[in-house]
Amino acid sequence: MGVGGCLALPWRCLVVLCLRLLFLVPAGVPVRSGDATFPKAMDNVTVRQGESATLRCSVDNRVTRVAWLNRSSILYAGNDKWCLDPRVVLLANTKTQYSIQIQDVDVYDEGPYTCSVQTDNHPKTSRVHLIVQVSPKIIDISPDISINEGGNVSLTCIATGRPDPTITWRHISPKAVGFISEDEYLEITGITREQSGEYECSASNDVSAPVVQRVKVTVNYPPYISDAKSTGVPVGQKGILLCEASAVPSANFQWYKDDKRLAEGQKGLKVENKAFFSRLTFFNVSEQDYGNYTCVASNQLGNTNASMILYGPGAVHDGNNGAWQRSSSVWLLLLPLAHLACQF
DSSP states (O other): OOTTOOSOHHHHHHHHHHHHHHHTOOTTOOOOOSOTTSOOBOSEEEEETTSOEEEEEEOOTTEEEEEEEETTEEEEETTEEOOOOTTEEEEEESSSEEEEEEOSOOGGGOEEEEEEEEETTEEEEEEEEEEEEEEEEEEEEOOOEEEETTOOEEEEEEEEEESOOEEEEEEESTTOOSOSBSSSEEEESSOOGGGOEEEEEEEEOSSSSOEEEEEEEEEEEEEEEEEEOOEEOOTTSOEEEEEEEEEESOOEEEEEETTEEOOTTOTTEEEEEOSSEEEEEESSOOGGGOEEEEEEEEETTEEEEEEEEEEOTTEEEOTTTOOEEEOOHHHHHHHHHHHHHHHO
């Protein structure tokens, strides 16, 4: 209840009637602001919620009686407080000014306030409108969401404030530029993995600093192996094969030599799996370790694989297709013989 609801209902009509009789103000008297013969009240008073609002009415020596009213309720008549609301106090009752203050203003205090005066048996009124501004507040926002790549996403952000706040969405990403939506709703059709991340909703109305909240959008996609290179290592040395893959959820890795799966803890080997890569370590490379290895990365959405070669010194391998072979000086001798054979 605002400052207008200060007296019990049975008394309100009686009190208002008494005041009207006191000032000889008929019901429905028009607002009189700008009357040159009457020092008027302020036009509008704008305050933020929780602040204090001061309502001033300029008077002169012709004024014999004064009062402040809120709609049909009397707040002050002269020095007498008629309102029970402790937030309403008298600031000044002088020959030049009649002012009251409403402390800790709330939205229900907004509305018209009337300064009523009696001058030379002629009642006058002047009205001031109290405007209460409220900082923006986000009252409802979509929860974090997880969706498969290619799906559709709908995010909602509802905010309140006075005046109504402006709502914008933006993608928190180094590649994102500007706002992607200037509405309560954000629709993304056929979402891609590049569109995953946090989305920030901002509500602003210039009353205070914008309020922001974020929604995390996780885009799930099958593994993609980004790096798998063959490696050359001499016998007796330490060798490493590395397989890097991106996936959401994170990929599970398995290693195979030819068609045989390599078990964790196998003698002389170590398999180290992390979120985005798997490392196969040979502590003491032997001739038997040389050959073709396959890395398999999988999650709930699919799997992929890549082959790579562990080879020794003097071996020639094709980094594009993983094929490899032993080179020897014998090949150098056979080439001239093959050339001669072609001539005959």
